[in-house]
Amino acid sequence: MVSTKDTIKQRTLLGTPGAGGRGLGRPVVLNREKTVVKPEKIEKGEEENELRFINREIDELKKEFYDLKLVSNERDVEEVIESQIQVLDDPELREKIREMIEEQHYKAIYAVFSSFNDYIQILENSGAKWLNDRTVDIISIRDQLIDLIRNHQPRELDADNAVIFAVELSPTEMVKLSKLNPAGIVSQKGGLTSHMVILAQSLGIPCVIGADWHLIKPERFESVLIDGDVGSVLFDPTDKIIDEFEEYQQNQYRKEKLALKWAEEENKTRCGKSFTIRGNIEFVNELPRLSTRGASGVGLLRTETILFESKDFDVQTQIEFYRQVAQASGDHPVIIRLFDAGGDKLPDNHEEEHNPFLGWRGIRMLLDSPDLLRQQYEAILKVSAEFPGRIKILVPMISHIEQINRSKEILKEVKNKLSKEKVLFDDTIPFGIMIEVPGIALMASEAADMVDFFSIGTNDLTQYMLAVDRGNGKISSLYQPGHPSVWRIINRVIKVCRDKDLPLSVCGEMASNPLYAACFMGMGLNDLSMTTNSIPAVKSMLCTHDMSEFRQLAWSVLKAKTYTEVELLFTEWQKKVELQQ
Structure with a gap:
């Protein structure tokens, strides 16, 4: 020892x-x-x-x-x-x-x-x-x-x-x-x-x-x-730390048991303000949790795994996957994010990259591989005919206005092709973009005029705002989703969407944190998508407090100058919450 x-x-x-x-x-x-x-x-x-x-x-x-x-x-x-x-x-x-x-x-x-x-x-x-x-x-x-x-x-x-x-x-x-x-x-x-x-x-x-x-x-x-x-x-x-751990385990069990009871409750704060909680989905086997955890549909459907793991990938393979997800979502929406990965599926175009997080990924790769983009658009459009008004398209890694224009042009081309072939689809399918690159966040007002909705991807937005690779252990302590700059740029996007009357959601890991979710509510962002296991705890937090409390928390966070100040605010707020329970 x-x-x-x-x-x-x-x-x-x-x-x-x-x-x-x-x-x-x-x-x-x-x-x-x-x-x-x-x-x-x-x-x-x-x-x-x-x-x-x-x-x-x-x-x-x-x-x-x-x-x-x-x-x-x-x-x-x-x-x-x-x-x-x-x-x-x-x-x-x-x-x-x-x-x-x-x-x-x-x-x-x-x-x-x-x-x-x-x-x-x-x-x-x-x-x-x-x-x-x-x-x-x-x-x-x-x-x-x-x-x-x-x-x-x-x-x-x-x-x-x-x-x-x-x-x-x-x-x-x-x-x-x-x-x-x-x-x-x-x-x-x-x-x-x-x-x-x-x-x-x-x-x-x-x-x-x-x-x-x-x-x-x-x-x-x-x-x-x-x-x-x-x-x-x-x-x-030490013995003291072990005692604290055992007390923590007992509290966690009690909290989880209470939180699961909220799955069937109405999505409203204590003062009656409505909110929406959706699930982030990647695998078919996650779908049953949408209903058991109380999710209102899918706020982010990741498509990279199905594209990578399917050996005979084609339009029909995608259609079957998207259909399963839509069927499991009841009458709720399904937001399908386009393929967000590097060029490894295209060996003829493959080149090793020294910094792949800043490289050829998301819409950058798709616009350079238009056949793959057309194929995915076609699959999504065909499924949209079966679930009219429920399927949405989400484009990742947008950094330039020109990328929005070109993405929409290719979507229009695929629609025209399907129309000529007498194939049914939802012609008004909503088209949205991820806000995860600071450059497009600063151009949110211009981008808002070109799309039907925004979804904030807090994972990439954080690492791009702070210039931190979140997978790099040497600097992992600098990856701080609660950093004041992250909250302030999100607030900027919220204001744009409020002025433009544009639907806005958040689908990154920050939404899975009950305290961060409370702050989002106070800032006016009430459409949250998260891992399905996180839903009960977040819903419990939002249902048991008033908007006045959320607004006060958000106001304090937006005034903070350091990450330490922000975390202290959340720690104090958490203590207050625990005293009320």
């Missing part, structure tokens, strides 16, 4: 919040040896046996994945495991393995190793952060397949009531760990869009990412307190 005489600061490790909540347990380090395979060849005439062997091993690994999927009770988990199976069924990957065995005469194990590595290299060089995050999935599948070939048995891990320290974790490792009741996960790698983080959020496991834990040597300590809300890891907490 390390002496607790060390200061709290010396025993605290900081990273990036991955999945909320706190956990207390003993530290367990998950070490993974680097997989290496030598390029050995087979004798001529052995190709057919080698191909039969590797196909059998792939089928065996797929069976393991299917078995894991069957015992899962979480829809998010099932979706992620299905994506693992799709990798093993990828025709290009299977063809590459066959070619290396049949034509280049390599052993099956090296054919797997080399073919997967080529796949991994493409993702790593894509320039898209969210695809880089998925490389751990592919590496894990590669290594599991190689272990099967070598007949290596996976090491049993004692994770019960433990905080797991790993370089990174694959989806299958996450699913297996969740059955062992871990107290939390601390990962050196992994991004906010990685399957590890998505699953941690779905499974309710506190998670901190981007934490370089090697030097601190976690195994030296007896216990660890992880806080996934702020991204901190405290080794050997």
Whole structure:
């Protein structure tokens, strides 16, 4: 045991919040040896046996994945495991393995190793952060397949009531760990869009990412307190801190139980002011939560995953996905955000980017790839005929007025094409843009005259306002959604929309924070879209307070000069709220 005489600061490790909540347990380090395979060849005439062997091993690994999927009770988990199976069924990957065995005469194990590595290299060089995050999935599948070939048995891990320290974790490792009741996960790698983080959020496991834990040597300590809300890891907490943690856990359970009761309540503040809460959706398996959590439709439908993971992507594939979402939303709207990722889906145009967050993504990529944009417009328009007045188009990463003009021109071209083909669609389908680049936020008055609605993307708006890459652990503390400049530019957009009578919503992570949601209400922004799990807590906050309270909070926040001042205001407001409960 390390002496607790060390200061709290010396025993605290900081990273990036991955999945909320706190956990207390003993530290367990998950070490993974680097997989290496030598390029050995087979004798001529052995190709057919080698191909039969590797196909059998792939089928065996797929069976393991299917078995894991069957015992899962979480829809998010099932979706992620299905994506693992799709990798093993990828025709290009299977063809590459066959070619290396049949034509280049390599052993099956090296054919797997080399073919997967080529796949991994493409993702790593894509320039898209969210695809880089998925490389751990592919590496894990590669290594599991190689272990099967070598007949290596996976090491049993004692994770019960433990905080797991790993370089990174694959989806299958996450699913297996969740059955062992871990107290939390601390990962050196992994991004906010990685399957590890998505699953941690779905499974309710506190998670901190981007934490370089090697030097601190976690195994030296007896216990660890992880806080996934702020991204901190405290080794050997004092008895007082442990008592505070146990009290926190009891309060959280009570709050969650109370908050869930608000799902069926009317969306009105205590003084009768109406508000709207919608869900941010990416996976089909998230759809049941729209009704159970009390969402009024979908305020942000992310389309990147369906585009990336569908091997035979076409218009019909999109239509089926959009239709499922619209059907699950009842009579409420569905706002479909156009493909917001880099150029990795277009290998002919692919170039590695040094700073992909400021690079070829969103509408920039789509306008350079007009066929992909036309295809997505066509799918959305065809679905709009089935759900008239409910489907909306949202364009991401707008930074120039000219991009709005060109996006609308291509939409008009697709409408004309469908009209000539006698295909039905909603000709008045609303067309909106994301306000996430400061440049277009400052041009909001001009942009408002060209579109039907705005949606503020607070995640990117924050990092562009503050020049902070939110996935960079070295400067993660500077990523401050509550910074005064962020609140002030949002307020500027709100005023423009009020003057222009233009519908406005917010769909970034800030909306998921009950205190920030209260401030949005006070500023006059009452259409919020968030992760479905966040809805009950936000709705509880808004339903139990008056607009006068929200306006006072907003007025104080907009006057603040520093992030510290803003956070102090929210802390004091939270204390007042807790006293009222």
